[in-house]
Amino acid sequence: MGRLSIENVSKIYGDPASEGAVVALRDVSLDIPDHAFCAILGHSGCGKTTLLNMVAGFERPTFGEVSIGGEPVSRPGWRNTMIFQEYALFPWMNVAENIEFGLEMKKLPQQEREEARRTYVDLVGLQGFETKYPRQLSGGMRQRVAIARALAVCPEVLLMDEPFAALDAQTRGAMQDELVRIWRREPKTVMLVTHSIDEAIKLADKVVVLSRRPGRVKDVVEIGLERPRDEDHADYIALRRRLRELIYDDFDERS
Amino acid sequence: MTAPDPARHWLLRALFRLPNLAALVGLILLWEFVASVWLPRSDPYLATLMPPPTQVFTTAVELIRSGELGFHLLASLKREAVAFLFALAAVPLGLLMGWFRPIHAQLDPIVEVLRPIPPLAWIPLSILWFGIGDAQNQFIIFLGMFFPILINTIDGVAKVEPVLVRAARSLGAGEWKVIKRVVLKAALPQIVTGVRVGLGVGWMALVAAELVGASSGLGFMINDARSVLRTDIIVVGMITIGFVGLVIDMLLRFATRKLLPWSVSNAK
Numbered sequence: 001m002g003r004l005s006i007e008n009v010s011k012i013y014g015d016p017a018s019e020g021a022v023v024a025l026r027d028v029s030l031d032i033p034d035h036a037f038c039a040i041l042g043h044s045g046c047g048k049t050t051l052l053n054m055v056a057g058f059e060r061p062t063f064g065e066v067s068i069g070g071e072p073v074s075r076p077g078w079r080n081t082m083i084f085q086e087y088a089l090f091p092w093m094n095v096a097e098n099i100e101f102g103l104e105m106k107k108l109p110q111q112e113r114e115e116a117r118r119t120y121v122d123l124v125g126l127q128g129f130e131t132k133y134p135r136q137l138s139g140g141m142r143q144r145v146a147i148a149r150a151l152a153v154c155p156e157v158l159l160m161d162e163p164f165a166a167l168d169a170q171t172r173g174a175m176q177d178e179l180v181r182i183w184r185r186e187p188k189t190v191m192l193v194t195h196s197i198d199e200a201i202k203l204a205d206k207v208v209v210l211s212r213r214p215g216r217v218k219d220v221v222e223i224g225l226e227r228p229r230d231e232d233h234a235d236y237i238a239l240r241r242r243l244r245e246l247i248y249d250d251f252d253e254r255s
Numbered sequence: 256m257t258a259p260d261p262a263r264h265w266l267l268r269a270l271f272r273l274p275n276l277a278a279l280v281g282l283i284l285l286w287e288f289v290a291s292v293w294l295p296r297s298d299p300y301l302a303t304l305m306p307p308p309t310q311v312f313t314t315a316v317e318l319i320r321s322g323e324l325g326f327h328l329l330a331s332l333k334r335e336a337v338a339f340l341f342a343l344a345a346v347p348l349g350l351l352m353g354w355f356r357p358i359h360a361q362l363d364p365i366v367e368v369l370r371p372i373p374p375l376a377w378i379p380l381s382i383l384w385f386g387i388g389d390a391q392n393q394f395i396i397f398l399g400m401f402f403p404i405l406i407n408t409i410d411g412v413a414k415v416e417p418v419l420v421r422a423a424r425s426l427g428a429g430e431w432k433v434i435k436r437v438v439l440k441a442a443l444p445q446i447v448t449g450v451r452v453g454l455g456v457g458w459m460a461l462v463a464a465e466l467v468g469a470s471s472g473l474g475f476m477i478n479d480a481r482s483v484l485r486t487d488i489i490v491v492g493m494i495t496i497g498f499v500g501l502v503i504d505m506l507l508r509f510a511t512r513k514l515l516p517w518s519v520s521n522a523k
């Protein structure tokens with residue numbers, strides 16, 4: 001259902017024939033099985049956001065195709081929902097209204113909407129905050145609302161672009177644990193962009209490493225560790241070293 | 256700066272200790288003295304052109320008692336309200352112009368040509384078109400309101416955070432829902448600002464339109480009083496015009512705080 005396949009996708013900004021064209025991604029192919037958690041790692045500007053935007057339906061690949069469950073992605077919608085770094089909560093709606101927004105778009109009847117809202121408020125631990133407005137919440141709480149809002153529409157693929165980058169280190173750690181807990185309760189195909197090797201190892205089943213621009217898939221590393229993951233475990237340390245080498249050996253490759 | 260001059264220091268301190276309305280009360284007292292003591296002695300003709308505050312006050316009471324002031328005020332308010340209902344068309348038009356590039360490209364030149372023409376410059380033409388009366392007045396007021404609302408709506412739409420639009424789309428919102436639930440809502444504080452400016456400009460245009468093309472209303476009242484040299488009525492009318500303009504603005508600000516609480520605290 002939520003199998004995400006990216007086939008020979010390239011993205012070129014500007015006219016491909018002209019001098020100023022930017023090749024953001026070149027010939028990227030990925031296959032992410034249903035309910036797998038996949039992290040994308042890579043240098044700044046290597047096309048991570050571009051890749052996510054194409055899966056979310058905000059942009060179209062110049063070449064190649066993105067499909068979810070065998071159906072090509074042509075536009076944004078609840079099947080491929082995105083969670084943003086800056087939360088993107090509607091400031092004029094309270095927590096409950098924000099979470100119910102997508103359900104309203106799906107035209108769910110009022111009663112089901114309220115039930116779903118209650119479920120997801122519970123899931124992200126925001127009981128008692130339903131009538132608060134986004135500005136009254138802390139960064140971590142806002143991101144919880146954004147997660148609940150996205151999960152409530154039952155997406156087939158959940159996309160996150162550096163969702164915790166705006167949080168302080170402590171909150172970020174707590175939110176990572178939260179995300180793992182939520183994802184295990186409610187498995188979804190997840191694609192998460194991050195700059196942090198630790199975040200990738202902590203959260204993902206698969207870590208996709210992109211090369212410097214133009215982004216290509218350099219390697220896909222399977223994280224076979226039990227959750228919750230122990231940073232001091234020998235396998236964890238080995239994975240961290242391996243990913244670091246993958247990311248930083250670009251210079252050797254060029255010369 | 257060097258140490259404060261002791262005399263200035265003392266003066267400043269005295270200034271700070273004055274009650275809030277001291278300057279206003281002082282001005283009224285001076286006005287009373289000039290109009291009822293000084294002018295009648297030095298230039299009796301000029302004195303008739305400058306009614307003292309006490310006389311303005313008794314005239315005001317008289318005009319309120321007889322219902323004349325209420326009648327003209329109501330006529331003006333009714334015109335302002337009717338024109339406002341028409342001018343609200345600027346909101347959907349502004350949304351369309353702000354949201355759809357081709358519509359903006361087509362209509363913006365027209366707006367830019369019409370907008371700098373002051374509403375008052377339309378008075379002669381509008382009298383020929385509509386004759387003297389409500390329709391002509393409302394047309395002038397409408398012009399005064401329309402452009403501030405339109406410009407602010409377009410601007411409000413342009414400033415909607417793109418990530419909010421993306422979020423809505425990503426949650427399954429179609430084009431119409433995006434406009435109604437996100438763009439309109441996000442632009443609302445700025446639209447309300449446009450409405451505030453528009454009502455203010457409209458109120459000024461109203462008085463001007465009534466001066467020349469009406470047989471009721473506050474503008475008519477003060478112009479009519481001029482022809483019989485009743486300066487006291489003129490002053491009562493002027494004060495009423497200013498006061499009502501202030502009340503309209505305050506009401507709108509109050510309504511904004513009640514209806515868009517999130518926007519007010521965002522602005523802080």
Ligand SMILES: Nc1ncnc2c1ncn2[C@@H]1O[C@H](COP(=O)(O)OP(=O)(O)OP(=O)(O)O)[C@@H](O)[C@H]1O
Nearest residue numbers: 013014022024043044045046047048049050051213
């Ligand atoms: N709309 C656009 N028009 C032209 N070039 C673009 C556009 N969007 C992105 N690019 C270019 O494509 C490349 C990839 O950008 P992208 O935002 O996907 O990188 P990223 O990996 O997400 O970087 P970061 O880690 O800094 O977020 C960059 O060189 C960027 O300048």
Ligand SMILES: [Mg+2]
Nearest residue numbers: 048049050161
């Ligand atoms: Mg990015």
